[in-house]
Amino acid sequence: MTPGTAIGERIAAWYATGHRDLPWRRPGFTAWGTLVSEFMLQQTPVSRVIPALERWLTRWPTPADLANVPPGEAVRAWERLGYPRRALNLHGAATAIAERHGNEVPSDVDALLALPGVGPYTARAVAAFAYGIRTPVVDTNVRRVLARAMRGQGAAGPARTAVDLAEMEALLPADPARARLVNAGTMELGQTVCTARTPRCDECPLAAVCAWRAAGYPRYAGPRAPVQKRYEGSDRQVRGLVLRELRGSDIPVPVEVIAGLWADAAQLARAVEGLLRDGLVEREGDELRLP
Numbered sequence: 001m002t003p004g005t006a007i008g009e010r011i012a013a014w015y016a017t018g019h020r021d022l023p024w025r026r027p028g029f030t031a032w033g034t035l036v037s038e039f040m041l042q043q044t045p046v047s048r049v050i051p052a053l054e055r056w057l058t059r060w061p062t063p064a065d066l067a068n069v070p071p072g073e074a075v076r077a078w079e080r081l082g083y084p085r086r087a088l089n090l091h092g093a094a095t096a097i098a099e100r101h102g103n104e105v106p107s108d109v110d111a112l113l114a115l116p117g118v119g120p121y122t123a124r125a126v127a128a129f130a131y132g133i134r135t136p137v138v139d140t141n142v143r144r145v146l147a148r149a150m151r152g153q154g155a156a157g158p159a160r161t162a163v164d165l166a167e168m169e170a171l172l173p174a175d176p177a178r179a180r181l182v183n184a185g186t187m188e189l190g191q192t193v194c195t196a197r198t199p200r201c202d203e204c205p206l207a208a209v210c211a212w213r214a215a216g217y218p219r220y221a222g223p224r225a226p227v228q229k230r231y232e233g234s235d236r237q238v239r240g241l242v243l244r245e246l247r248g249s250d251i252p253v254p255v256e257v258i259a260g261l262w263a264d265a266a267q268l269a270r271a272v273e274g275l276l277r278d279g280l281v282e283r284e285g286d287e288l289r290l291p
Helices: 003-016 031-041 046-059 063-067 071-078 085-100 109-113 120-131 140-151 161-169 176-192 235-247 255-259 265-277
Strands: 282-284 287-289
Touching (some): 031 046, 071 235, 120 176, 235 255, 255 265, 255 287
């Protein structure tokens, strides 16, 4: 057993003894449900995703059900999950699945990567968690666990997809079922124990083998990922106000109504143009509507 797989086995054993009961971890949860949950979980807390996911799957239980409605309905149903472009991408992915894959979410990573809005993390998460395929799954929480346990660094720094995947691959046992536990367990460990600000090291299954702890918790001095700009007063906030107005209306909204949403006319115009460019809004004469 390599040092990496030994760490992986510790994580798998810890995860198998108990973890949070989340819908997408339950037996029989569909691959479509897993894909939807992964779209929703990007940049959105679990507590907000769970009720939204339930509503979404009740309304659209298969990809074809979503593909059969206008994309604007997906944007409307997305409500305040954030980054509404994800709703359009999910609608596009559903359409591709219905048309090219017989309404079944593909299990192959490359086929998943070919779907709109599906990147390396989402493709591998669906393959691993919905289909039990042995493939490394790496998100922000996983990267932090790897940086601390394997490299002795307090933070992961900017993402390096190839390096991160190779590092996670080294933890996975050969058995796909066991590898699935390692993937899920590493993610859970980063979300609940090896957290960014207040890690609970005394409760960690890797405490005895963690390189960061053994080194005395040195302060991270390497490059850092860019800090997200403040939301209040940003173009993102203005975009959100416009979308909220359009989601609340069953008919196109006059531009003079939109003009009253924000005092800075130039910023409002910039936000609207961005929404039009992204396909989240359509213009009909002097009115705006969801696509």
